[in-house]
Amino acid sequence: MTDTATVAPRARRRSTSMLRRRPFFTLGLAVALAFALAAIFAPYVAPYDPTFQDIEFMMTGPGAQHWLGTDSYGQDILSRIIFGARYALAIGLCSVAIGALGGLVIGLAAGLSDGLVEWLLMRLIDSILAMPSLIMAVAFIAILGQGVDKVIIAVGIAMIGPFARTVRADVMQVRVQLFVEAAGLMGVARLRIIWRHILPNVVYPLAVQVTIRISEAILVSSSLSFLGIGVTPPTPDWGLMIAEGRGFVSFAAWMSGMPGAALAILLIALSLVGDGIREEFDPKLRDGA
Amino acid sequence: MLLMALKKVLQTVFVLFIVSVASFSLLKLAPGDPVEIMLGSEYSAEAHAALVRQLGLDQPLVTQYLDWLGNFVTGDWGTSYIARADIFTYAFVEALPVTLTLAAFSLGLAVVLGVPLGVLSAVKKDTAWDAGAAVFALTGTAFPSFFLGILLIWVFGVKFGLFPVMGFVPPWEDFWGGLYHMILPALTLSTYFIAMIVRLTRATLVEVLAQPYIAAARARGEPGWRVVWVHGLRNIAMPLVTIIGLQLGTLLQGAVLTETVFSLPGAGQMITSAVLGREYGVVQAGVVMTATLFVLVNLAVDLAYPFLDPRLRPR
Numbered sequence: 001m002t003d004t005a006t007v008a009p010r011a012r013r014r015s016t017s018m019l020r021r022r023p024f025f026t027l028g029l030a031v032a033l034a035f036a037l038a039a040i041f042a043p044y045v046a047p048y049d050p051t052f053q054d055i056e057f058m059m060t061g062p063g064a065q066h067w068l069g070t071d072s073y074g075q076d077i078l079s080r081i082i083f084g085a086r087y088a089l090a091i092g093l094c095s096v097a098i099g100a101l102g103g104l105v106i107g108l109a110a111g112l113s114d115g116l117v118e119w120l121l122m123r124l125i126d127s128i129l130a131m132p133s134l135i136m137a138v139a140f141i142a143i144l145g146q147g148v149d150k151v152i153i154a155v156g157i158a159m160i161g162p163f164a165r166t167v168r169a170d171v172m173q174v175r176v177q178l179f180v181e182a183a184g185l186m187g188v189a190r191l192r193i194i195w196r197h198i199l200p201n202v203v204y205p206l207a208v209q210v211t212i213r214i215s216e217a218i219l220v221s222s223s224l225s226f227l228g229i230g231v232t233p234p235t236p237d238w239g240l241m242i243a244e245g246r247g248f249v250s251f252a253a254w255m256s257g258m259p260g261a262a263l264a265i266l267l268i269a270l271s272l273v274g275d276g277i278r279e280e281f282d283p284k285l286r287d288g289a
Numbered sequence: 290m291l292l293m294a295l296k297k298v299l300q301t302v303f304v305l306f307i308v309s310v311a312s313f314s315l316l317k318l319a320p321g322d323p324v325e326i327m328l329g330s331e332y333s334a335e336a337h338a339a340l341v342r343q344l345g346l347d348q349p350l351v352t353q354y355l356d357w358l359g360n361f362v363t364g365d366w367g368t369s370y371i372a373r374a375d376i377f378t379y380a381f382v383e384a385l386p387v388t389l390t391l392a393a394f395s396l397g398l399a400v401v402l403g404v405p406l407g408v409l410s411a412v413k414k415d416t417a418w419d420a421g422a423a424v425f426a427l428t429g430t431a432f433p434s435f436f437l438g439i440l441l442i443w444v445f446g447v448k449f450g451l452f453p454v455m456g457f458v459p460p461w462e463d464f465w466g467g468l469y470h471m472i473l474p475a476l477t478l479s480t481y482f483i484a485m486i487v488r489l490t491r492a493t494l495v496e497v498l499a500q501p502y503i504a505a506a507r508a509r510g511e512p513g514w515r516v517v518w519v520h521g522l523r524n525i526a527m528p529l530v531t532i533i534g535l536q537l538g539t540l541l542q543g544a545v546l547t548e549t550v551f552s553l554p555g556a557g558q559m560i561t562s563a564v565l566g567r568e569y570g571v572v573q574a575g576v577v578m579t580a581t582l583f584v585l586v587n588l589a590v591d592l593a594y595p596f597l598d599p600r601l602r603p604r
Contacts, residue, residue, distance in 0.1 A: 127307035130580045132538035142564045142572045143318045219433055223546055226435050229564045242436055250447045260436035271431040
């Protein structure tokens, strides 16, 4: 018997695969994978260099030459969207990783401690949660400055709060389980108990959280570049492209319309994936409703 | 119950303390020497030392923090060099009301549209209506608000010319003009919340309508609308207030983006331009204002529970 089976929600197996049972999840996953593939193979997929300026085709609408049109510098929007997917996904994944790691450390500490230390750590988490993630990311950008790496750090730190809260809740549940108590009575070292018995039961729900929150990280980072304080031009970033097209919306609506649609489609796809994963693996949702 | 409330208040005070320390360190961590920025490129060592002493920067950090906190609480937030204004006036008197107006209109719109839509899809469960509302709820929660704003500008402002796409008219001076200018921004900001409230209302009401007392009400011959809107909907108040409190942060950060899209002179625009202009005092003011607002609203929500739910009242 493995002790993970008592808490980790992977005990029950169903006959049909998740892909068949959840068509919306499958659709979302397919779209998200398509974005990921386009991002990975961007140089082979994109018809133009994302920063190549075609002087003859400045700000032309969608057509045969440039499928999704060009922007005010004559850059091909389709190519910029494809290369932009790289930045969106890379920033999203990296910042969620930072947030999850930070949340894991703080959440573990808060869940395992008692008394004053726990109270202090909880208030710390409360205060991180008191700042909306975008506002907090903006504050960190103010200190760090602009750029891809800084956006990742700022968004990552801003996401620690919610991760820490869920990790703490999970730790609180696991630490009172019999197998943890038994291990303690058997004289297993405290650090080993944490590593062998508590961590595995916390990491699994955390992974579910990570997949759900990738879309939030992408949204916050593109919001930063839309505000003009995230990634700097001429990086092909969707938020930047939407912001650039904002001034031309009355006669060149495709300039922000196309990258905006790409962002919206990716976010909706990711939220379909997230909903599917949550409904499938969240024990609270699965048993009750 | 009074003890619970007192405990909550104490927690809130401590959270506010951490927020204030964090905001204070924002200024300390900010790149650049504030003294050099104030003096310009050429200055003497004596002038530098004099200003350091004048600003109290030679004091220990704890003293500096207490000084700062004292000034902050009494409304002395420093001076903004770009806006050439007192930060307190700029942030609290001018910018914050704009943001609060936007937030209030959006919240009102979200409740007014979201609850009936949610009720409709709960009552007409598993019909095309319900499916349509589900699709809307999913798209609405995932859609990037700033792009939605641009789409609304394009459709309602440019194509049809129905609504103004920028500018702020204070509704306390001209209510209808303010409302008119607020329609597109409020719609942009509230879409996420409408979708959220639709989901919540539907989920709660579907559960409630299966309860025995609903069946009893129906058996008594009460009309269908009364069963749903009086007996059923009373149960929505609690989760609704909870979600509004929890999502206030999302509302405020959405306001930052919406203000940029529609060029509204609110706190969001203030923070963004302050980051670009490296005015850390203004950024700090914005962060403290948003965080304090959020913390206080959540305290209010916590304290309001016993009034909303009789089960939580002590007997």
